[in-house]
Amino acid sequence: MGQYIGAAIKRLEDPALITGRAKYTDDLQLPNMAYAAILRSPYAHARIKRIDTSKAAAMEGVIAVFTGEDIAQSGVPGVVPVGWLLPDLKTPPHPLLARDKVRHVGDGVAVVVAEDRYTAYDALEAIEVEYEPLPAVVNPADAVKEGQPLVHEDAPNNIAFDWSIGDKEATDEAFAKASHVVSLDLVNNRLIPNAMEPRATLADYNPVTGELTLWMTSQNPHIHRLLMSLASLGLPEHKIRVIAPAVGGGFGSKIHHYPDEAITAWCAMQVGRPVKWQATRMETYLTDAHGRDHVTHAEMALDENGRILGLRVQTYANLGAYLSTFAPAVPTYLYGTLLSGEYDIPAIYCRVIGVFTHTTPVDAYRGAGRPEATFVVERLMDLAARKLGLDPTEIRRRNFVPPDKFPFQTQVALQYDSGNYEAALQKALEIIDYKNLRQEQERLRQEGRYIGIGFSTYIEACGLAPSAVVGSLGAQAGQWESALVRIHPTGKVTVYSGSSAHGQGHVTTFAQIVADKLGVSLEDIEIIQSDTDQVQYGWGTYGSRSAAVGGSALAVALDRIVEKGRKIAAHLLEAAEEDVVFEDGKYYVKGAPDQAKTLQEVALQAYLAHNLPKGLEPALEAVAFYDPPNFTFPFGTHVAVVEVIPETGEIKILRYVAVDDVGNVINPLIVDGQVHGGIAQGIGQALFESAVYDENGNLVTGSMLDYAVPKAHFLPSFEVDRTVTPCPHNPLGVKGAGETGSIASPAAIVNAIVDALAPFGVEHIDMPVTPEKIWRAIHGNGRS
Amino acid sequence: MGVPIRVEVNGRVYEHTVEPRLLLVHYLRDVLGLTGTKVGCDTSQCGACTVLMNGLAVKSCTVLAVQADGAQITTIEGLAKDGELHPLQQAFWENHGLQCGYCTPGMILAAYDLLQENPNPTEEEVRHGLEGNLCRCTGYHNIVKAVLDAAQRMREG
Numbered sequence: 057m058g059q060y061i062g063a064a065i066k067r068l069e070d071p072a073l074i075t076g077r078a079k080y081t082d083d084l085q086l087p088n089m090a091y092a093a094i095l096r097s098p099y100a101h102a103r104i105k106r107i108d109t110s111k112a113a114a115m116e117g118v119i120a121v122f123t124g125e126d127i128a129q130s131g132v133p134g135v136v137p138v139g140w141l142l143p144d145l146k147t148p149p150h151p152l153l154a155r156d157k158v159r160h161v162g163d164g165v166a167v168v169v170a171e172d173r174y175t176a177y178d179a180l181e182a183i184e185v186e187y188e189p190l191p192a193v194v195n196p197a198d199a200v201k202e203g204q205p206l207v208h209e210d211a212p213n214n215i216a217f218d219w220s221i222g223d224k225e226a227t228d229e230a231f232a233k234a235s236h237v238v239s240l241d242l243v244n245n246r247l248i249p250n251a252m253e254p255r256a257t258l259a260d261y262n263p264v265t266g267e268l269t270l271w272m273t274s275q276n277p278h279i280h281r282l283l284m285s286l287a288s289l290g291l292p293e294h295k296i297r298v299i300a301p302a303v304g305g306g307f308g309s310k311i312h313h314y315p316d317e318a319i320t321a322w323c324a325m326q327v328g329r330p331v332k333w334q335a336t337r338m339e340t341y342l343t344d345a346h347g348r349d350h351v352t353h354a355e356m357a358l359d360e361n362g363r364i365l366g367l368r369v370q371t372y373a374n375l376g377a378y379l380s381t382f383a384p385a386v387p388t389y390l391y392g393t394l395l396s397g398e399y400d401i402p403a404i405y406c407r408v409i410g411v412f413t414h415t416t417p418v419d420a421y422r423g424a425g426r427p428e429a430t431f432v433v434e435r436l437m438d439l440a441a442r443k444l445g446l447d448p449t450e451i452r453r454r455n456f457v458p459p460d461k462f463p464f465q466t467q468v469a470l471q472y473d474s475g476n477y478e479a480a481l482q483k484a485l486e487i488i489d490y491k492n493l494r495q496e497q498e499r500l501r502q503e504g505r506y507i508g509i510g511f512s513t514y515i516e517a518c519g520l521a522p523s524a525v526v527g528s529l530g531a532q533a534g535q536w537e538s539a540l541v542r543i544h545p546t547g548k549v550t551v552y553s554g555s556s557a558h559g560q561g562h563v564t565t566f567a568q569i570v571a572d573k574l575g576v577s578l579e580d581i582e583i584i585q586s587d588t589d590q591v592q593y594g595w596g597t598y599g600s601r602s603a604a605v606g607g608s609a610l611a612v613a614l615d616r617i618v619e620k621g622r623k624i625a626a627h628l629l630e631a632a633e634e635d636v637v638f639e640d641g642k643y644y645v646k647g648a649p650d651q652a653k654t655l656q657e658v659a660l661q662a663y664l665a666h667n668l669p670k671g672l673e674p675a676l677e678a679v680a681f682y683d684p685p686n687f688t689f690p691f692g693t694h695v696a697v698v699e700v701i702p703e704t705g706e707i708k709i710l711r712y713v714a715v716d717d718v719g720n721v722i723n724p725l726i727v728d729g730q731v732h733g734g735i736a737q738g739i740g741q742a743l744f745e746s747a748v749y750d751e752n753g754n755l756v757t758g759s760m761l762d763y764a765v766p767k768a769h770f771l772p773s774f775e776v777d778r779t780v781t782p783c784p785h786n787p788l789g790v791k792g793a794g795e796t797g798s799i800a801s802p803a804a805i806v807n808a809i810v811d812a813l814a815p816f817g818v819e820h821i822d823m824p825v826t827p828e829k830i831w832r833a834i835h836g837n838g839r840s
Numbered sequence: 841m842g843v844p845i846r847v848e849v850n851g852r853v854y855e856h857t858v859e860p861r862l863l864l865v866h867y868l869r870d871v872l873g874l875t876g877t878k879v880g881c882d883t884s885q886c887g888a889c890t891v892l893m894n895g896l897a898v899k900s901c902t903v904l905a906v907q908a909d910g911a912q913i914t915t916i917e918g919l920a921k922d923g924e925l926h927p928l929q930q931a932f933w934e935n936h937g938l939q940c941g942y943c944t945p946g947m948i949l950a951a952y953d954l955l956q957e958n959p960n961p962t963e964e965e966v967r968h969g970l971e972g973n974l975c976r977c978t979g980y981h982n983i984v985k986a987v988l989d990a991a992q993r994m995r996e997g
């Protein structure tokens with residue numbers, strides 16, 4: 057590789073961000089702009105008997121007030137669709153504003169458009185809604201029982217789907233012949249994404265041309281345009297332009313197509329003025345799709361040597377009140393398929409029941425299904441180790457898929473392309489000085505101090521994935537990515553990428569790829585993304601796919617540029633094409649580098665087209681639509697070292713070590729940053745964060761006061777390192793790096809805590825592990 | 841029932857008549873168009889709206905514009921002087937102390953205040969000193985590094 061790929065280059069994005077010059081959606085203002093605010097249901101489940109908007113509409117500064125009835129009467133499709141179908145999936149309609157019933161606290165019932173924000177919110181209070189409150193259900197394991205309130209009349213027992221993967225019979229047989237069985241009941245706690253920038257949109261409709269421009273907080277502008285067109289607004293796709301300006305984090309929450317952005321756009325079309333809406337933080341808590349929320353029973357069967365024979369898992373997955381965009385995929389194909397972990401498990405069976413409840417919809421949040429799977433597997437490994445009297449690292453080693461067994465076909469559909477699990481474990485053990493640390497643990501126990509060491513040897517499948525495969529599994533989307541590379545006559549480069557960064561630093565990462573492949577300097581490269589009018593189709597950024605799929609598309613397009621340039625250069629040099637080499641931005645005949653044609657000279661000739669090879673089209677640009685042959689499979693070992701104070705239940709993270717293998721690294725600064733952020737969110741899940749509903753469906757943790765987003769002093773500094781096993785099937789050898797931290801860390805932390813409390817016989821504590829739960833576990837029956 | 845105010849922001853004096861309930865953050869963003877200051881919450885938890893008022897960090901979502909009458913305000917737009925990045929900006933950039941950048945203006949100004957109080961903080965002191973500012977992207981690792989680095993630059997400065 058050249059001088060850029062692999063280098064810790066400081067980000068090209070940052071000068072605008074550190075000086076306050078970057079423009080996020082809510083920073084934009086248009087002439088004559090109005091503001092929208094949405095009235096939300098205070099009830100989790102209620103019949104709407106009457107809405108009276110007259111007082112609000114009469115207020116000074118109020119332009120219009122609309123209800124679901126108005127949207128329906130306007131004749132637009134008016135719904136939010138689901139983008140992933142499973143067999144027999146129940147897909148009850150999700151209208152933009154509720155009409156007959158509200159189904160979760162925060163469900164929208166009316167919208168005000170006003171001259172300014174303050175007036176819009178004032179007017180919300182003047183809208184009168186008469187509700188008939190109905191009983192609610194919030195827990196997925198309860199919601200399926202007979203006699204529970206129904207979220208949707210056409211989904212009996214609140215079941216949206218009943219899905220399974222693996223071989224039930226073979227798994228039952230494995231359990232029948234097992235020497236040891238360990239089991240675990242757990243709740244994987246519900247999380248609120250908390251991107252620091254609340255969702256927002258600015259909609260501008262031109263009634264003369266019929267064009268709608270939407271600036272919005274989007275991770276995937278083309279998906280939003282498609283769904284806006286087809287399902288929500290009914291405007292032709294080519295008349296809608298979606299632009300994601302600077303976006304303040306997403307973590308999944310800005311993938312989904314929500315009602316609110318569509319409502320804002322619809323309002324702009326009604327009032328004939330640009331309309332802006334930004335969620336308050338409380339609204340983001342009630343409407344951003346939440347993550348996780350599983351109730352799971354899991355069992356692992358082992359032989360007398362600690363070899364896993366089988367794994368059996370049953371999960372109730374909370375989907376909330378409506379099916380969010382990719383909700384059905386998350387607890388199924390992103391969860392059940394990951395249950396083999398890093399291990400050669402001969403029999404696996406997993407059943408997942410997707411359940412509607414009167415809560416905010418649940419969808420992908422950083423990790424999406426894979427943290428839940430990793431938690432199940434890695435907790436069971438520790439329970440098994442304890443039962444068999446094995447060191448937790450030893451039982452893992454005995455079950456690792458060995459390096460010579462790749463490609464490895466799991467029992468749950470995935471084929472792992474590569475891996476070297478032992479190497480990552482070994483490196484992590486060296487970093488923490490494992491042997492001495494265990495001795496230290498023993499010594500401290502004698503003194504009445506309790507430290508614990510927790511491992512998570514995790515696998516991840518990301519960089520979604522062959523489009524035909526995801527299509528066969530129910531995706532209503534493709535999963536390839538695009539790149540267009542345009543070399544201008546002066547040799548400067550513009551790249552149009554279908555990826556859509558919202559904090560990840562694609563401009564820098566992609567520019568590094570271009571700089572190396574074309575031999576141009578970073579200043580001469582522009583990366584354009586996140587605008588459906590500028591960028592050819594693309595599927596956006598989520599599921600750790602941008603380097604692996606978007607970067608690969610770019611690499612292929614760059615190769616095409618180099619090849620076309622070679623034809624022109626060969627013609628100019630009067631040489632055979634196969635004799636012309638391209639190096640450091642120059643074409644020359646092998647052995648004659650001083651007679652070179654620069655890329656810039658070649659580009660100029662391509663545009664002048666005065667002297668091109670016969671039959672070659674003018675100009676120098678190339679486009680690639682890259683459909684990956686497989687997922688990528690990052691893996692690694694995370695180790696947490698904690699101290700628990702039994703008297704108070706207090707937890708201190710003494711060390712956190714992450715050894716990740718994300719293949720080749722384009723920018724180590726950026727990759728490390730991704731790992732840090734993921735670990736922080738995973739530690740948040742393990743120790744602090746939980747979205748809690750009361751039995752009436754009120755979100756008790758409905759603000760930043762009540763929901764513990766980790767602060768700086770909650771967290772340690774992290775020790776991150778790597779092994780490098782390049783991905784064998786993409787041109788850059790890269791794998792996803794954005795979610796490893798949130799996938800691996802919850803299990804590492806909880807395993808460490810349980811290890812610390814081993815002398816007290818504690819076997820499991822559900823997340824978030826709070827001091828109170830620890831105290832109860834110590835003073836209770838061993839399980840909390 | 842507007843109230844006249846006179847505020848100096850980033851060295852420039854502004855005079856406006858504002859509603860008494862207008863928050864300083866909305867005055868800066870919507871009236872002055874200084875959108876570098878962000879809004880991240882409605883319970884004064886996140887710190888995205890942090891600015892300097894008479895040299896001290898305040899959350900501008902907890903201050904009314906009328907309370908800023910007569911005050912000197914520095915926002916992120918006013919931190920770089922004569923095209924030279926402030927050492928904190930430089931350190932955030934070089935240490936990759938930001939990802940999406942949404943928390944960054946507030947984080948930098950909170951750190952400014954912190955280093956004014958304590959020019960030579962420990963890692964622990966930096967973490968506690970930033971407790972009013974949330975970042976969801978970085979896990980704080982590189983923010984802490986950046987603040988320690990900036991502290992050193994400013995001491996040597």
Ligand code: FES
Binds near residue numbers: 881885887890899
């Ligand atoms: S906007 Fe969150 S503290 Fe001010």
Ligand code: FES
Binds near residue numbers: 305
């Ligand atoms: S950099 Fe995104 S919230 Fe801090």
